[in-house]
Amino acid sequence: MAHGFLQSFDTEITVCSAGTEPANNVSSKAVEVMKEVGIDLSAHYPKLVNQYLNEEWDYVITVCDYAKETCPVFIGKVKHQIHMGFEDPSLVSGTDEFIYSEFRRIRDKIKRDFHKIYIEQMKPQL
Numbered sequence: 001m002a003h004g005f006l007q008s009f010d011t012e013i014t015v016c017s018a019g020t021e022p023a024n025n026v027s028s029k030a031v032e033v034m035k036e037v038g039i040d041l042s043a044h045y046p047k048l049v050n051q052y053l054n055e056e057w058d059y060v061i062t063v064c065d066y067a068k069e070t071c072p073v074f075i076g077k078v079k080h081q082i083h084m085g086f087e088d089p090s091l092v093s094g095t096d097e098f099i100y101s102e103f104r105r106i107r108d109k110i111k112r113d114f115h116k117i118y119i120e121q122m123k124p125q126l
Contacts, residue, residue: 002063004039005111009118022046027090033103
């Protein structure tokens with residue numbers, strides 16, 4: 001979801017996303033709730049972070065609650081590292097209604113927090 005929002009703020013920037021333990025597929029619930037706000041994640045697929053470790057990055061942003069502790073160290077050139085801990089809504093249990101409400105809550109928080117970083121830190125450097 002973070003990738004989708006960040007790319008939607010500026011289509012001219014390159015956004016890559018990956019995880020330390022990527023799932024087999026992007027969550028169908030994430031695809032659905034992002035579609036509700038006009039962002040299509042259907043072509044996205046999970047990637048392992050290792051493929052990006054030696055590259056140069058302006059920003060490396062970790063987004064999961066535990067990612068700061070489990071994310072490998074980027075040995076390439078990284079200008080800014082930011083950790084933003086969001087709960088993983090795919091780990092929530094309960095009724096479908098509750099699970100979707102959690103996906104939407106996290107989606108909206110990701111949008112708000114990433115937009116702030118984009119406006120305050122990233123955009124001024126472009």
